[in-house]
Amino acid sequence: MPRKSFRQALNEAMRLEMRRDPRVFVMGEDVAGGKGASGEQDAWGGAFGVTKGLLAEFGPERVRDTPITESAFVGAAAGAAMTGLRPVVEIMFVDFMGVCFDQIFNQAAKFRYMFGGKAVTPMVLRATFGAGTRSASQHSQALYPLFTHIPGLKVVVPSSPYDAKGLLIQAIRDDDPVIFLEHKAMYDDMGEVPDGAYVVPFGEAGVLRDGGDVTIVAYGRMVGRAMEAAARLARDGIEATVVDPRTTSPLDIDTIVETLEETGRLVIVDEAYPRCGMASDIAGIVAEEAFGLLKAPIQKVTPPHAPVPYAPELEAAYIPSVEKIEAAVRKAVGWTR
Amino acid sequence: MYDAPLDLYARMMLIRACETQLNDVFARNLFPGYIHSYLGQEACAVGVCSLLGDGDKVVSTHRGRGHYLAKGMALRPMMAEMFGRASGICGGRAGEMHAADPAIGVLGGNGIVGAGLPIGAGAALGMQLDGAGAVAVAFFGEGASNNGAFAETLNVAAAWRLPLLLVCENNLYAEMTPFADTVAQPRVAARAAGYGLPGETVDGNDVFAVRDATARALARARAGDGPTLLELETYRWGGHFEGDPKKYRSRDEEAAWKARCPVARLRAVLLAGSDADAARLDAIDAAAEAGVAEAIRFALDSPLPEPERALDHVYAA
Numbered sequence: 001m002p003r004k005s006f007r008q009a010l011n012e013a014m015r016l017e018m019r020r021d022p023r024v025f026v027m028g029e030d031v032a033g034g035k036g037a038s039g040e041q042d043a044w045g046g047a048f049g050v051t052k053g054l055l056a057e058f059g060p061e062r063v064r065d066t067p068i069t070e071s072a073f074v075g076a077a078a079g080a081a082m083t084g085l086r087p088v089v090e091i092m093f094v095d096f097m098g099v100c101f102d103q104i105f106n107q108a109a110k111f112r113y114m115f116g117g118k119a120v121t122p123m124v125l126r127a128t129f130g131a132g133t134r135s136a137s138q139h140s141q142a143l144y145p146l147f148t149h150i151p152g153l154k155v156v157v158p159s160s161p162y163d164a165k166g167l168l169i170q171a172i173r174d175d176d177p178v179i180f181l182e183h184k185a186m187y188d189d190m191g192e193v194p195d196g197a198y199v200v201p202f203g204e205a206g207v208l209r210d211g212g213d214v215t216i217v218a219y220g221r222m223v224g225r226a227m228e229a230a231a232r233l234a235r236d237g238i239e240a241t242v243v244d245p246r247t248t249s250p251l252d253i254d255t256i257v258e259t260l261e262e263t264g265r266l267v268i269v270d271e272a273y274p275r276c277g278m279a280s281d282i283a284g285i286v287a288e289e290a291f292g293l294l295k296a297p298i299q300k301v302t303p304p305h306a307p308v309p310y311a312p313e314l315e316a317a318y319i320p321s322v323e324k325i326e327a328a329v330r331k332a333v334g335w336t337r
Numbered sequence: 338m339y340d341a342p343l344d345l346y347a348r349m350m351l352i353r354a355c356e357t358q359l360n361d362v363f364a365r366n367l368f369p370g371y372i373h374s375y376l377g378q379e380a381c382a383v384g385v386c387s388l389l390g391d392g393d394k395v396v397s398t399h400r401g402r403g404h405y406l407a408k409g410m411a412l413r414p415m416m417a418e419m420f421g422r423a424s425g426i427c428g429g430r431a432g433e434m435h436a437a438d439p440a441i442g443v444l445g446g447n448g449i450v451g452a453g454l455p456i457g458a459g460a461a462l463g464m465q466l467d468g469a470g471a472v473a474v475a476f477f478g479e480g481a482s483n484n485g486a487f488a489e490t491l492n493v494a495a496a497w498r499l500p501l502l503l504v505c506e507n508n509l510y511a512e513m514t515p516f517a518d519t520v521a522q523p524r525v526a527a528r529a530a531g532y533g534l535p536g537e538t539v540d541g542n543d544v545f546a547v548r549d550a551t552a553r554a555l556a557r558a559r560a561g562d563g564p565t566l567l568e569l570e571t572y573r574w575g576g577h578f579e580g581d582p583k584k585y586r587s588r589d590e591e592a593a594w595k596a597r598c599p600v601a602r603l604r605a606v607l608l609a610g611s612d613a614d615a616a617r618l619d620a621i622d623a624a625a626e627a628g629v630a631e632a633i634r635f636a637l638d639s640p641l642p643e644p645e646r647a648l649d650h651v652y653a654a
Contacts, residue, residue: 025466061466067496072489075455076462079473082444083394083463102486106449107456115437115445116427117650154653176652202653250653 001192009161009193010050010126010182013168014088016197018058021086024172026051027064027073028090028126035065047092048128048187070100074125078108078177081123088172091127093135094143094181108177109152120175124168128184129157130221130271131308131319135184140308140315142220142271145278147179148248154178154202155249159223161191163246166200173199183221203250207259211239214329215259217282218244218269222320226269229325238333248278256282257290264295265332269320274302296335299328339387342603342612343621345544348387349379349600350625351412352403358629359402359419363579367637369421370433375403377542377574380599381506382407384547384569385474388555392471394442394464396457399434400506400573401446404476410438416632422639429642430650450511451484453477454503458490461501461564472500472558479568480511482525491532491566498563502554505566506541508573513585526568534564541569542599545606572597 004012018024032055033044045052055063066073070091077087091097097104104125111119131140147155154176158164164182171178208223209230218226223244230240241259245252260266266286270279279300286298301320309315339345356376363372375382382403386395389408397404405415410426418425418436425431426438437445444460447453457475464471481487482505494501505525509516517523529536535557539550547569554565572594576583583591607613648654 067489067493069489069493071486072455072458072493075452075486075490076459076493079396079444079456079459079461080463080466081459082439082456083460083467085463085466087459102449102452103455107447107452111437111445112652113650114427114431114435115439116425116430118427118437119439119445151651151654 001194003190004161004193005187006161006164006182006189006191007048007050007187009165010168011052011054012193013165013172014051014054015057017169017172018054018062020197023084024086024088025062025064026054026088026090027066027077029066029068029092031090032060032063032065035060046090048184050182050187051090070096071103074100075103075107077123077125078103078111078121081108081121082111082119086122086172088124088126091125093139094127094129095138095141097127097143104147104153104177105150109150112176113152121177122175124171124178124180126180126182129181130183130185131315132185132221134310134312134315136310137307144179144181144219144248145272145276145281148278148281149276152177153249154247156180156202156247157220158182158246159220159244161189161193163200163206165193166198167202167246169197170199170202174202181220186221200246202247203252205243205245205252205255207241207243207255209240209242211241212262213239213333214265214267215241215243215256215263216267216269216325216329217256218242219248219278220271222269222271225320225322226325228322229329232322232326233329238329240329253282253285253289256286257293260286260290260293264293266294267299267301267325267328267332269301269325271303271320274300274305277302296332299332301325301328338390342607345383345387346603346607346618347621347625348383348407349544349603350622351628352379352382352406353600354625354629355402355406358626358633360575360579362633372433372579373400373577374573374575374579375400377594377599378403378506378508378571380544380547380603381504381541381569381571384544385502385504385551388548388551389442389474390471391441392469394444394460394471394473396444396453396460396473396475397446398453398476398478399446399448399450400478401434401436405436405438405443408443409441410436410443412628412632413635417636417639420636420639421642422636423642424639428649451477451481451486454481454486454490458494458499458501461494461499462497464500465497470559472502472555474502474504476504476506478511479505479507479509479516479525482528483519491529491534494564495532495534498561500558500561501564502551502558503564503566505568506571507568508571510573510577510586512577513581515585524568526566529566534566536566536568538568538570541571542597542602544599544603
């Protein structure tokens with residue numbers, strides 16, 4: 001199978017869907033980048049180059065640079081979706097969703113329910129997220145719990161190029177608004193990705209590793225760190241199951257609980273803030289639904305409840321590390337009443 | 338689309354009867370929610386929507402019943418929606434501020450001031466890419482013109498030459514605060530120039546003036562020349578919602594505006610011409626009152642939504 005980058009996998013997903021369905025179009029800040037200027041017309045292809053090359057194939061009507069007005073173009077996506085188009089919108093950083101949050105959680109998320117099923121809102125909001133690029137407090141957050149909190153939004157956090165392509169195709173074909181979050185430090189990650197179109201369904205967790213001693217649940221960039229921690233722990237005879245739920249909404253809690261029947265210990269790794277984050281959410285659901293399976297207190301590995309710092313040393317200390325995951329697993333495995 | 342003066346009158350009277358009777362129902366404590374009355378603004382909705390075809394889209398506000406009825410939403414399911422009944426146009430989930438009927442181009446009321454503007458731009462983008470010559474209309478109040486979504490939408494709609502009518506119903510009050518107290522430039526239409534689109538102020542209580550301005554804006558939009566901002570000067574007879582004691586304004590001011598009643602003005606025009614006599618107009622009034630009364634009975638007699646179906650249309654639960 002060909003090996004491709006996370007970025008290339010996402011680009012392929014959009015390209016294939018735009019070929020397949022003329023209603024699909026992309027818009028956002030600099031998704032072409034430079035259109036109408038004196039130099040290269042597709043100079044950027046989005047701030048991280050994910051939409052590069054789409055302009056040449058699909059033209060400016062379907063690859064639409066926008067002014068820096070997130071309320072206008074996210075709201076326009078919702079309105080366009082209600083009239084039958086299938087917009088794929090790029091928000092450069094998930095942090096910027098603060099300026100158009102009304103259009104996301106009061107508007108797009110509500111139409112299908114509020115209008116009694118008379119409208120659907122097939123739109124995808126792609127955005128980068130996550131710390132690790134020295135971008136500091138306003139360009140580094142992992143805000144997927146905010147969207148997970150809102151009924152009416154589907155929320156996707158892929159952890160590999162393969163999943164990224166299949167989940168994005170699923171998102172574009174989905175009739176409901178999807179928040180699709182791409183970790184900005186993962187765009188150059190390589191992995192096996194088929195050339196053709198395929199979908200990875202929402203609400204189905206991936207089990208990346210089987211082990212009988214502990215279940216580690218992780219999202220996005222934390223999946224790789226969880227896998228590395230699991231490999232290190234295996235050298236000491238501690239065997240971990242690693243679960244990537246892939247989507248925070250819908251959430252595949254069943255797979256997590258099934259693994260706990262064997263492991264009885266749960267460590268949740270989350271790059272989001274700890275209060276009302278996915279780690280807290282999953283811990284709460286497991287405590288309610290599977291208390292009897294637990295042999296040890298649930299361990300959460302998250303950043304502190306604090307903004308993301310800039311200085312490299314501070315930022316590195318902020319992000320959950322392999323060492324912290326390892327320590328949390330050892331604590332869970334070694335716990336005695 | 339409806340053009341005959343008597344049809345315009347009948348539609349305005351339908352809205353008038355609807356709003357009057359709903360206020361009465363509310364006063365008798367038979368209404369489950371709040372009422373944001375459209376009384377006094379009937380010429381705005383009818384003047385604009387009477388020129389729209391089935392393929393044209395309308396985005397409404399929290400004060401939306403005039404738009405719904407003017408665009409052709411069926412009276413009984415609309416009324417049942419107001420009363421939260423299973424037979425409501427949205428099954429009782431939308432209620433008084435949010436009804437929608439996309440099949441006839443009503444893309445929804447909106448409980449958030451200004452939020453419909455970008456959605457209207459998106460609907461216009463859909464119409465532009467569709468290429469069939471349809472347009473979108475975004476209704477909003479003058480209060481929304483101070484919102485960021487207004488500025489963003491005017492800019493992008495003009496830059497992309499979207500087939501969009503931006504229709505501001507300037508009823509002078511943003512909830513309870515007089516608009517003039519919140520701005521240095523109280524002429525909403527004047528803001529259009531800053532974004533490179535035409536803006537026009539119109540007597541919003543004169544249905545023919547509204548129609549003339551709408552026709553100009555529609556011609557521009559359908560020809561691919563882009564959006565127009567229309568400012569319709571009108572007056573909200575009621576408070577922000579029913580029960581608002583309106584202490585912030587004088588009874589004299591209200592009386593002066595009621596003397597400019599849009600329905601009475603159209604009636605006077607019709608009586609002065611040869612199209613209708615008083616008996617004919619009285620019959621239209623009576624039919625509107627009877628139709629609304631019947632619709633309210635239909636709503637009150639309709640079954641309540643079943644609690645076990647409260648989660649219909651929920652996804653990603």
